[in-house]
Amino acid sequence: MSEPPSGRPATRGAAAAPPGDKRSLFERLVEFVSPGPDSKDELIKTLADAEQRELIEPESRLMLEGVLRMADMSAGDVMVAAPRMDLLDIDAPYDELLGVVISTAHSRFPVYEGQRDNIIGILMAKDLLKLQRAPELNLRTLLRPAVFVPESKALNELLRDFRSNRNHLAIVIDEFGNTAGLITIEDVLEEIVGEIEDEFDERERENGIYTLADGTQRVAGDVTIEAVNHAFGVDLPTADFDTIGGLVAHELGHVPRRGELAELGGLRFSVMLTRGGAVRWFRVSRIAAGDVPS
The missing domain is CATH 3.30.465.10 (Uridine Diphospho-n-acetylenolpyruvylglucosamine Reductase; domain 3)
Incomplete structure (x- = not known):
């Protein structure tokens, strides 16, 4: 014998919850009446609307948009291309190396041997000063290991690697293993927070x-x-x-x-x-x- 029909009507549409859905009836009704964004573009529009209604600050919206857009970007999108990299030659005299460091004002430099594509390590600008006090030092002993990443490396993954490994610079290589460019942690962060002034x-x-x-x-x-x-x-x-x-x-x-x-x-x-x-x-x-x- 079948059970008598209940006097309570069956829920439909937004109120009908699939098995395992632990949301309240009110939460499902709210989603039905005002559904959330279905794509990243819609989410960005929602953030812009929130800013116009003064729910979030403009700076917050820009940072949130930066995080969303960064998820679709790779190291190849942000890197400094190889022809425009500032490099140091391991065989160059000290005065020449110092001149490059002063003129470019970077804190870290890829060092090559022979050809520019042959990166053998990273030199901290502050470490170069050690040669002034101890000229007998071999420049090679001051080099730090270079980190290599593929052009396809996702920026969010790269940022996580930078943080966990405490690296600030990586050499980007193409699919053939050649140097495609370089990328720094500052380059990645600026995609989120905008330009970082030094x-x-x-x-x-x-x-x-x-x-x-x-x-x-x-x-x-x-x-x-x-x-x-x-x-x-x-x-x-x-x-x-x-x-x-x-x-x-x-x-x-x-x-x-x-x-x-x-x-x-x-x-x-x-x-x-x-x-x-x-x-x-x-x-x-x-x-x-x-x-x-x-």
């Missing part, structure tokens, strides 16, 4: 122009052309562009890449750092009489 940036905020140890100037890409003209005593055109980054990009005909050179008004602009499709820093020097254009 100790030089505090001093550069006044006008975006800072004198380096070798006598050249480090100039921010968003510095006005008028400021560059005043600092260097030149007469670059100001009619069509406001910033020096915009003017250099126009002269090159494309978005500048790290390591590229441009010569304007007697000045040589070398791209030091790019972020978000724009130049963050140039190294600027005067073109000496008789110099051959690059």
Whole structure:
């Protein structure tokens, strides 16, 4: 004999829960009336809406978006390409090595032997100073092991490796085992939090122009052309562009890449750092009489 029908109607739609669903009836009804995002793009739109309703701060939204987008990025998307890497030659004299360290202002350098593609280790800039006090030291003894990762390495996995292994730099290799570029922990973190300013940036905020140890100037890409003209005593055109980054990009005909050179008004602009499709820093020097254009 079948059981008599219950006086309670059967639940349907959002209220009907599959076996094992421990959500309350209220929680299922809320999801039915206002379903959550079904894709990453919808989730990003939801974050933007939350910001507009002042539920989260703009900085929080940007960081959350950075985390979401980073999950789809690999080391090859963020790396500094091999031709634009600042390297040290293991056989170079000390003065030459020191000059590279001073002019580039990095804290870590890949070291190669013979060919640039043959990376044999990583040198900390501070370790190079040990050669001043003990010239008899062999530079090889100061090298630290290089970490190699494939171009396809996911950024979230790479960040986890950086943290667990306490590495700050990795050499990126292509599918054939050749050096494709390098990537630092700062490169990865900047995909989440935006640009990380270093100790030089505090001093550069006044006008975006800072004198380096070798006598050249480090100039921010968003510095006005008028400021560059005043600092260097030149007469670059100001009619069509406001910033020096915009003017250099126009002269090159494309978005500048790290390591590229441009010569304007007697000045040589070398791209030091790019972020978000724009130049963050140039190294600027005067073109000496008789110099051959690059």
